[in-house]
Amino acid sequence: MEQEQDLNTPYFMIDEQKLIANLEQARQLKQLSGCKLVLALKCFSTWGVFDLIKPYLDGTTSSGPYEVRLGHETFGGETHAYSVGYSEQDVIEVADMADKLIFNSQSQLRAYRHLVEGKASVGLRLNPGVSYAGQDLADPARAFSRLGVQFDHIEPSVFDGLDGVMFHMNCENKDVDAFVHLLDVISERFGAYLNKLDWVSLGGGVFFTWPGYEIEKLAAALKAFSQRHGVQVYLEPGEAIITGTTDLVVTVVDIVENEKTTAIVDSATEAHRLDTLIYNEPASIGGASEKGAYSYVIGSCSCLAGDQFCEAKFETPLHIGQRLRVLDSAGYTMVKLNWFNGLRMPSIYCRRENGDIQSLNHFDYDDFKRSLSQWSVH
Incomplete structure (x- = not known):
């Protein structure tokens, strides 16, 4: 399992x-x-x-x-x-x-x-x-x-x-x-x-x-x-x-400083949580705390300058390799996934009531390539 x-x-x-x-x-x-x-x-x-x-x-x-x-x-x-x-x-x-x-x-x-x-x-x-x-x-x-x-x-x-x-x-x-x-x-x-x-x-x-x-x-x-x-x-x-049924799970891949500290994750609102960007409604991160002493911008790995999930505070510092859960990520997310920047498309799983994890879908490079063309001009 x-x-x-x-x-x-x-x-x-x-x-x-x-x-x-x-x-x-x-x-x-x-x-x-x-x-x-x-x-x-x-x-x-x-x-x-x-x-x-x-x-x-x-x-x-x-x-x-x-x-x-x-x-x-x-x-x-x-x-x-x-x-x-x-x-x-x-x-x-x-x-x-x-x-x-x-x-x-x-x-x-x-x-x-x-x-x-x-x-x-x-x-x-x-x-x-x-x-x-x-x-x-x-x-x-x-x-x-x-x-x-x-x-x-x-x-x-x-x-x-x-x-x-x-x-x-x-x-x-x-x-x-x-x-x-x-x-x-x-x-x-x-x-x-x-x-x-x-x-x-x-x-x-x-x-x-x-x-x-x-x-x-x-x-x-x-x-x-x-x-x-x-x-x-x-x-x-x-x-x-x-509502409230699904998390988008991401990993911190880098942390950069420019007046604010940004934790860059291996996902993007532009590609994986588009309504966050369209409606300018910040996401919520599991484990964040309003009283936390450590503040971060949760930034995407896309090239779009304003592509970020939210700003959040944590009680302990984030570190590269740490996983974060972007909460409440079912509605208008999976139906709007796209291949912007050639980013890896999130897999989809279901945790059953007995605790088992069932795979529903995986995406790979062939899916990305096929979405753009099926054949070339000769």
């Missing part, structure tokens, strides 16, 4: 026990509310642990054709297909795999619904004009948003034969009262349309596994919404399912 100290860094370690703890909260929400939950593959697509997740969730939801196929082939249950912009070939390919196919605009619905009818339930994304998102980049209701149909642009005739709609207006929403307010706005603004439908997806970004979150209050609001409009309600959790 492999021991973790023998694994080569960098690598992701998924903890089965922590994953199951989140899934049990998902089960509780389903039981109390009657809602269905589909895993958002845009956040987490590591299908090697789908067998652990399947008993708790109802299926998957996607943002592109390959995610549709992955959910259909490796997860099963309900397969929801959505894309901001489908090509005709995309629709043809996913229609036979999808249980629900959701269009982003009325023009795409008109152009392609004939390819879907008789195969999948047809849906349309609506933009409620309100949202809960910490950053403008991630706000679906931001100015000039291309995501979904605005209320004042709705053509009522498109609802003839429409089965359901999808709203997505949250990003890491830890405030149940804020979410309930959004539901009330949706009911008031769109209720006449919702009453004609079979199902409504309320999207993702509802952080119901956050410590102290009032799941019972959320469940009551979802149940009331479902009964008010006579619809089956769906949520599309991603981060809520895998």
Whole structure:
């Protein structure tokens, strides 16, 4: 049996026990509310642990054709297909795999619904004009948003034969009262349309596994919404399912001084934890202490000058060869891995409840080379 100290860094370690703890909260929400939950593959697509997740969730939801196929082939249950912009070939390919196919605009619905009818339930994304998102980049209701149909642009005739709609207006929403307010706005603004439908997806970004979150209050609001409009309600959790379950384990390869002390590790946010860089949200390091006497910038080994994980304090000095754990590194990490600088791609492991370590994936030079070209010009 492999021991973790023998694994080569960098690598992701998924903890089965922590994953199951989140899934049990998902089960509780389903039981109390009657809602269905589909895993958002845009956040987490590591299908090697789908067998652990399947008993708790109802299926998957996607943002592109390959995610549709992955959910259909490796997860099963309900397969929801959505894309901001489908090509005709995309629709043809996913229609036979999808249980629900959701269009982003009325023009795409008109152009392609004939390819879907008789195969999948047809849906349309609506933009409620309100949202809960910490950053403008991630706000679906931001100015000039291309995501979904605005209320004042709705053509009522498109609802003839429409089965359901999808709203997505949250990003890491830890405030149940804020979410309930959004539901009330949706009911008031769109209720006449919702009453004609079979199902409504309320999207993702509802952080119901956050410590102290009032799941019972959320469940009551979802149940009331479902009964008010006579619809089956769906949520599309991603981060809520895998939060706190996974560490990115790295090794300190050098320590340099330039007014601040930087510990350079064998990983990079640009390549392995991209959202840290995109959203300027510092990572957390296991074992760090706010009261520590030794301060470090945790810097990457990429050539990008501003590529760093965070600044952190420790009670004892770091040393070359020391391993660090970048905490909470599952959501929007493995789905965004890239080969920037030709850096070694992190392996992916799962620590099972019995302590065994299961290998899910390894990457090598051949993977890097193949991602760039399959043959050369002669």
